[in-house]
Amino acid sequence: CLLIATMMLGAGLSACTQAPPAPAAIETPAGVAPLANARIQMREVAEDARHPGVTTLKDRDGNVLPLIEPAFITTADIASVAVGSDGTTGHGTLILRFTDAAAPRILAATEARVAKRVAFTVGDQVLNVAVIAGPFAQSMQVSGLDSNEEAHRLYTEITGKAP
DSSP: OOEEEEOOOSSSSOEEEOOOOOOOTTTOOOOOOTTTTOOEEEEBBBTTTTOEEEEEEOOOOOOOEEEEESSSSEGGGGGEEEEEETTTTOOEEEEEOOOTTTTTHHHHHHHTTTTTTEEEEEEEEEEEEEESSSSOOEEEEEEOOOOOOHHHHHHHHHSSSOO
């Protein structure tokens, strides 16, 4: 069974953790394929800004993040995107399901990055920075968004469709 990772954005450093199992009666939304030009990426955060092969972006607080290229998750790896809800905050989340072809590579990439900081981006916008607590391969949930409205806006930006 492949793990589902949850990206949590909190004060300062946050973590990717395995989501609690969903009750059997509740199904995860099917989702919609992302637009090819959505530019979804997940990259490791370099500990040193002078690390070779980095892209520099700013997080939500304006802090500079040196992101190691290439991304280990890209739009092409994503089969579908859905809007969900964070059980803790009630805020909207994005649920990403990966393609079967990408799953083994994503599993290897996340296994190699356990305890390392990663950034999830859409375009040049850093949505979340987290520490990978455990490997994942089939899907992940992006939480820590500011509101349900932000989740809906991002879903529309990523898929071209209204939630």
